[in-house]
Amino acid sequence: MEPYRIWQYQTEKHSLVLGKDERPALDDSEILVQNKAIGINPVDWKFIKANPLNWPNGHVPGVDGAGVVVQVGSKVDPSLIGRRVAYHGSLNRHGSFAEYTVLNVERVMTLPEGLSFELAAALPCPMLTAWQAFEKIPLTRQREVLVVGFGAVNNLLSQILVRAGYIVDVVSASLSEERAKSLGIRQVYREQSQIDMKYFAIFDAVSGENAAHLVPLLRANGHIVCIQDRIAKPIDPPFTRTISYHEIAVGALHNFGDKDDWHALMQNGEALLERIENGSVEVSIPVTFKFEQMLDALKHSETTKLKTVITLS
Structure with missing residues (x-):
């Protein structure tokens, strides 16, 4: 795989710059997702500005995305290659602001066939947060x-x-x-x-x-x-x-949840995606930007509070 594009964090400027990265090695239980759409959440621009986790230079932000599985680790079922998925990643790992993202196979949701990548990428953070609140x-x-x-x-x-x-x-x-x-x-x-x-x-x-x-x-x-x-x-x-x-803190599950916790959350997330696809749960259509317009998309999310998504060709 050729080097792929990423948006990298700059600690001095508290901003992002477009760069490139090499194909990552996968652990046994990891998958590589080719992102087709990237969701922007308030946590993204808030953490870029404040850097509360002390991200180093070169960190790739972003927690939400949707795309296609293109590679799997040695202990992952190879039939997953080609599957359409959405995910909510960890703030502590390289995230979704890239053409490819490495994820734990247990922490992705399979997409219904009729749900677009653009809409799916807008959903994980708010949808899983809503579900966790409901379950309380x-x-x-x-x-x-x-x-x-x-x-x-x-x-x-x-x-x-x-x-x-x-x-x-x-x-x-x-x-x-x-x-x-x-x-x-x-x-x-x-x-x-x-x-x-x-x-x-x-x-x-x-x-x-x-x-x-x-x-x-x-x-x-x-x-x-x-x-x-x-x-x-x-x-x-x-x-x-x-x-x-x-x-409520959905992202905390990355640090404190176990395999069973994630299995339950992803199952409930998939059920909600089905309900969104069939129209029984209504959501707003996100505003879309191109990958090269990441900085504009972050500003749009912050100033308008509208759901914002990056699309990749």
């Missing part, structure tokens, strides 16, 4: 839950909750009443100050501080799920309302 609370139908914020994650989460039988209210300044009704959402609050009832569970995608302000709106034995940040200490005194506190 007991499955009890007809309980009232509140979803705060309506970005890519909470759009998916709200639909998952509705289809599981929960009564879903949303706090959003932008979600239209018409769209809310079409998704099965009961009511939309424009501001948190309008909330006048208590909930079995609240899912907050704003901040840990904001989530803490929402805890008084929970019923006894309720659940607060922080999709952004976390609540460091319980709000209530011990042995009072006995609230359950939850935090």
Whole structure:
């Protein structure tokens, strides 16, 4: 394989530069994916600017992508070559901002035939985050839950909750009443100050501080799920309302999850991809840029907050 193009991190400038890399060697359980599309997430431009993991010069950022398996390790079934997959990679390894990416075979999702690479690449981070948030609370139908914020994650989460039988209210300044009704959402609050009832569970995608302000709106034995940040200490005194506190970090599974954890997450991810393909779960069509326009794509994601995808020919 000829040297392939990558976007490399520059520590001094906190930016990226286009470069090239040689064909990587694969461990026994790894696969090489030829990326057909690359998803841009807020974590990408945030980490490029701040570099909290101390990436060295030459690191390849990016966590989400979709493409075709072109090579497999010695312990991987060779029939996987040619399979269409999507993935959510680790921030600690060379990522998706490249023409090829090395992945653990257990950490990819097989794509439905009718799902495009462009849409698939936009999904792993928000979709798997939404699923992990959903799994934090007991499955009890007809309980009232509140979803705060309506970005890519909470759009998916709200639909998952509705289809599981929960009564879903949303706090959003932008979600239209018409769209809310079409998704099965009961009511939309424009501001948190309008909330006048208590909930079995609240899912907050704003901040840990904001989530803490929402805890008084929970019923006894309720659940607060922080999709952004976390609540460091319980709000209530011990042995009072006995609230359950939850935090979400999909990427942490790369460091703390085992084979069974990943198998379960990828199975659930594949089931959601099927539902997205058949239209039973609605998602926004991403804005696309070419591989050479990576810097423009990152800026677009940051300034517009719209889902942004890089396409490769």
